[in-house]
Amino acid sequence: MTETRSGEQNDPHPQPAGEADEHPLSVLLFSWMRSDLFDRMFLAGLGALCAVLAALELVIHRHDGGGIDSLPVFQGVFGFLAFALAVLSGWPLGRLMRRPENYYRDQPDKDPDNTVEEEKEDGHDG
Amino acid sequence: MTVDRLLDIAVTINPGFYLIAAAVWAVFARGPGSRGVALLGGPALALLALLYAPASGTEITRSFFLGFNMSLYRPDSLSMIFGFGFVLAAALSGVYSLHREDRMQDSAGLLYAGAAMAAVFAGDLISLVVFWELTAVASVALVFARQTKQGQMAGMRYLLIQLLSGLLLMAGVVLYGLDAGSFLFADLGQLHRGVLIGMLDIHAPGGLLILAGVGIKAAFPTFHNWLTDAYPNTTETGAVVMSAYTTTLAVYVLARCFAGLDWLVWIGAAMTVYPVFFAVMENDLRRVLAYSTNNQIGFMVCAVGIGTPLAIDGAAAHAVAHIVFKGLLFMAMGAVFMRTGTTKASELGGLHRTMPWTTLFCLIGAMSISALPLFAGFSTKSMIMTAAHTPAMFAVWLMLLFASAGVLEHSGIKIPYFAFFSHDSGKRPKEAPFTMLLAMGLASALCLAIGIAPGWFFELLPYRSVAMAFLAQDLFTADHLLVQMQLLAFAVLAFVLLKRLKLYPTEQPGVILDIEWLWxxxxxxxxxxxxxxxxxxxxxxxxxxxxxxxxxxxxxxxxxxxxxxxxxxxxxxxxxxxxxxxxxxxxxxxxxxxx
Structure with missing residues (x-):
């Protein structure tokens, strides 16, 4: 059973921020991420960080095994390619191996024990 | 009888028995005070017993049962670090589950913890098997606890797999012990630099059966689906409890019995790689975490196979750190599950607005498992990566490096991103209850404590001097920090670019076929x-x-x-x-x- 505040559970077009209900800590920690500029700034900052980390190899001697891992920025390039391979493999593998939710015919519609949970907890929430 | 005499007796008792006694108490506990005594008092007593444990490697209690010598309590440095991890897990899950008044789950969780702890302190194969089977019995109750058809079916499958594993283990132990003429650890193997590891001969009668039994519990490839089947099908507290014991105990037994066995290097490396692909496709975030567990246990199995002191330290340290940060991630997903009724990525998103504490703790768990410097996973996994970074094991090292990038994808980014950020699902659940947040906060503090100042933690490892030398000479050196940051930063860059180019697969509802399709x-x-x-x-x-x-x-x-x-x-x-x-x-x- 979904526990949401009144009026929002079945809203097919939810408002993006819901600032009225937002927790103060969320405003403090995360609200800046919703800025229109955030995506571009984050990408620029990350690109700059990667460039700095690559450049640092000029001044920091790297311990390596003497094989291909001695190539410049080996771990960075390997990390980029490995991540991309893992993610991109999700397309063909997903098409091949994904089946409907009730494929094994033991999927429940809803979990009953959460209904009980909500009732029990109302007295002592943080 | 004086207090001193009582204390003398108390320290001769296997610490797991205190948790088992607390489990019995929990059955009859009524009211929050009484439950608190069971859930927190049991781990506290077990921790005290650990702190005052007698000298390492000594058999404290030996008994004679059905014609066999048995040793119920044999603490040494290997069992101590795993015992410490299990006490932490019991205490954290105890705090986490205070919100839910369920005596059956309380008792099953404590019995599970107690049996696991008793197993790591057992000094003979028969006691080990008995306690290990007790963990199976206790844990299956947690799968059934959800009380849904799906949970019951998963519970039955889990029980059958655990019984199969137990049978193999039991048969192997009987054959091995009869052939060797003893079941006592002290008679079966020799100390390696002061620690009893790799004590069994895989070629001796029963050796393969024991490895097969342990392998099922460690979720070796093709036997891994009990894990991905059971964890997402239990309650929010059940998943937290289950994530700590069975697979970690398997790592302990592998280290004790088969450290240095070459096969384990490749089995472990394979375990780190293939779950990455399943986790990418998976929509259920608790199932993603189960695949992630499989992947992390792979690092430990690989380290056990390498078998050097640094690798054994790495396996033990990573096992305990994994209990903490994987428990933390399961706690965060448990809170989401309890508040929204789902952990499916396609139905979540934007929860940070009303669950910021849970989000923050989840991010700490995510950074820890991704091995970001100054977080727990970095301190512990680095030992394994360093031990594997030799010309002879270069291919294995590359596999582990690939898996490290994969961990960042499925546990470091996917879990927090799709649950708490991503698109706004419109769900505005309440923040998790205070006790759940407290447990997550404590686990987060431990992740930071192990990450920022790991010295105290490395002191607990089997080869203390090796670990301390690694800390002094390798862990926080500039080149080590540089390459780790390169790996992570470039991988995150790949994520951002793939998202911008709309090449990151969208989360879709569905079941991902795995080897379980066969049965x-x-x-x-x-x-x-x-x-x-x-x-x-x-x-x-x-x-x-x-x-x-x-x-x-x-x-x-x-x-x-x-x-x-x-x-x-x-x-x-x-x-x-x-x-x-x-x-x-x-x-x-x-x-x-x-x-």
Whole structure:
């Protein structure tokens, strides 16, 4: 059973921020991420960080095994390619191996024990 | 009897027994105070027993049972670090579950923890198997606790797999012990630089059976689906409890029995890689975490196979750190599950607005498992990566490096991103209850404590001097920090670019086929057909050979009766093998039965 505040559970077009209900800590920690500029700034900052980390190899001697891992920025390039391979493999593998939710015919519609949970907890929430 | 005398007796008791006693208390506990005593008092007593444990490697209690020598309490540096991890897990899950008044789950969780802890302090193979099977019995109650059809089916599959593993283990232990003439650890192996590891010979009778039994519990490739099946199908507290013990105990047993076994290097490396692909496709975030567990256990199994002091330290340290940060991630997903009724990525997103504390703690868990410097995973996994970084194991090291990037994808980014950020699902759940947040906060503090100042933690490891030397000379050196940051920063860059280019697969509802398809879909279909055929054959045979059939049954009775041919001539070891074979056959049939 979904526990949401009144009026929002079945809203097919939810408002993006819901600032009225937002927790103060969320405003403090995360609200800046919703800025229109955030995506571009984050990408620029990350690109700059990667460039700095690559450049640092000029001044920091790297311990390596003497094989291909001695190539410049080996771990960075390997990390980029490995991540991309893992993610991109999700397309063909997903098409091949994904089946409907009730494929094994033991999927429940809803979990009953959460209904009980909500009732029990109302007295002592943080 | 004086207090001193009582204390003298108390420190001779296996610390796991305090948790088992707390489990008994929890059955009768009524009210929050009494529950608190069980859930927190049990781990506190067990921790005290650990702190005052007698000298390392000494057999404290030895008993004689059914003609065999057994050692119920043999603490050493290997068992101490795992015991410490289990106490932490029991305490954290105890705090986490205070919000839910469920005596059955309280008791099952404590019994599970106690049995696991008793197993790591056991000093003989028989006690180890008995306590390990007790963990199976206790844990299955947690899978059933969700009380849904899905949970019950998953519980049955889990129980059958655990029984199969237990049977293999038991048969292996019987064969091995009878051949060696003792079941005591002290008689089976020798110390390696002061620690009893790798004590069993895989080529001795029963060695392979023991490895197979342990391998199932460690979720070796093709035996891993019990983990991805059970964890997402239990309650929010059940998943937290279950994530800590069974697989970690398997790592302990592998280290104790098979450290340095080459096969484990490759098995572990394979375990780190293939779950990455399944986790990318998976929509259920608790199932993603189960695949992630499989991946992290792979690092430990690989380290156990390498078998050097640094690798064993890495396996033990990573096992305990994994208990903390994986527990933290399961706690965060448990809170989401409790508040929204789902952990499916396609139904979540934007929860940070109303669950910021849970989000923050989840991010700490995510950074820890991704091995970001100054977080727990960095301190512990670095030992394994360093131990594997040799020319002879270069391919293995590359596999582990690939898996490290994969961990960042599925546990470091996917879990927090799709649950708390990503698109706004419109869900505005309440923040998690205070006790859940407290447990997550404590686990987060531990992640930071192990990450920022790991010295105190490394002091607890089996090869303390090796770990301290690694800390002083390798862990926080500029080049080590640089390469780790390169790996992570470039991988995050890949994520951002793939998202911008819309190449990151969207989260879609559905079930991802895995090896479990064989027993959840193919085997029931085959046994269904065979069953119908056998039924018709039986009817036909009854008509055609009624008397002959009765004679066959009578003859079988004489052969297998207590005084029959089999009982008279088959030796004990052979009988054990046949019993296991028959029971395994029955289990496999049961798993394959339709519905």
């Amino acid at each position: 959840r879909k193919a085997a029931p279909a085959i046994t269904g057909v065979l069953g119908r055929l056998a039924g018709r054959l039986g009817v036909w045979a009854d008509k055609a050979f009624g008397r002959a059939g009765a004679g066959l049954i009578s003859g079988s009775g004489q052969i297998f009766a207590p005084d029959g041919v089999v009982a008279r001539h088959l030796p004990l070891a052979g009988a054990a093998i046949w019993t296991v074979a028959l029971l395994s056959f029955v289990l496999i049939l049961a798993m394959s039965s339709p519905g």
